[in-house]
Amino acid sequence: MKKTTKKTQEQPQEEVTKPAAPVMLKVEITAPRAKVGSCICAKGAVISITKEQADALVGAELAKIIGI
Amino acid sequence: MAAQYYLQKRIIGGFADFIPHGETVDALTTSPTVIPDDDPVENWTDYNLGCVQDVQFDSETEDEEDYCPAETGGYSKTITRTTVRDTMTLTLKDHSEPIFRLLFGLNQKLTGATGQQPFENLGDREITGWLRLRGVGSAAEALAIVKVEVKMRISDYPGWNQTAAKPVVELEVIANTLNDLTDDAILTA
Numbered sequence: 001m002k003k004t005t006k007k008t009q010e011q012p013q014e015e016v017t018k019p020a021a022p023v024m025l026k027v028e029i030t031a032p033r034a035k036v037g038s039c040i041c042a043k044g045a046v047i048s049i050t051k052e053q054a055d056a057l058v059g060a061e062l063a064k065i066i067g068i
Numbered sequence: 069m070a071a072q073y074y075l076q077k078r079i080i081g082g083f084a085d086f087i088p089h090g091e092t093v094d095a096l097t098t099s100p101t102v103i104p105d106d107d108p109v110e111n112w113t114d115y116n117l118g119c120v121q122d123v124q125f126d127s128e129t130e131d132e133e134d135y136c137p138a139e140t141g142g143y144s145k146t147i148t149r150t151t152v153r154d155t156m157t158l159t160l161k162d163h164s165e166p167i168f169r170l171l172f173g174l175n176q177k178l179t180g181a182t183g184q185q186p187f188e189n190l191g192d193r194e195i196t197g198w199l200r201l202r203g204v205g206s207a208a209e210a211l212a213i214v215k216v217e218v219k220m221r222i223s224d225y226p227g228w229n230q231t232a233a234k235p236v237v238e239l240e241v242i243a244n245t246l247n248d249l250t251d252d253a254i255l256t257a
């Protein structure tokens with residue numbers, strides 16, 4: 001028996017782009033208390049958060065950026 | 069203050085949530101300076117120790133005696149009392165991960181996924197973390213909520229036998245800077 005092969009049309013591959021990893025910054029809390037996400041951070045806490053969160057905290061004079 | 073405050077049995081028991089330091093809550097690692105908030109409530113209830121059948125409060129004090137000459141002759145003695153340690157002792161109905169971790173002397177969190185060495189911890193078998201203790205009334209309302217940083221140890225364990233094993237844990241207060249004792253109507257109850 002003769003084998004028949006079906007020709008399949010090549011479909012153009014869709015480009016899969018990975019979402020860029022958020023830039024994380026290390027900040028130190030300088031206020032007595034600051035709310036970050038669903039946590040409360042006390043003065044001296046060193047946490048790693050997104051750039052947007054860090055900008056908001058620094059803008060409100062609640063924290064300072066100490067590294068990445 | 070209503071008179072029945074002294075007559076009614078208002079707090080009938082409690083619920084305790086204990087978050088060991090190093091847990092991840094909302095992408096942050098809990099520590100002495102990072103404390104989970106109440107919103108969402110799962111921040112705490114995911115770490116529930118279960119029903120608390122009995123709560124005992126205890127304070128350890130030290131006295132210092134001073135003798136001074138009295139104006140009228142002889143000596144006058146004064147005692148200066150200092151509170152050096154506060155503990156809460158909870159009798160639990162249920163077992164949870166921290167109980168097994170302490171009971172089996174594990175150095176790490178009990179995961180169940182990989183084999184762990186039992187009775188490896190030869191030091192002080194304790195877990196440090198944040199406690200949320202809710203005293204509840206007979207109408208299922210939380211009358212008082214306290215959050216403190218504590219060291220948890222097993223103070224009494226009845227053993228495995230024909231009766232239900234109810235672990236007793238001692239929680240030593242090590243920080244109370246959060247100022248988070250919430251009066252939810254206990255004073256006006």
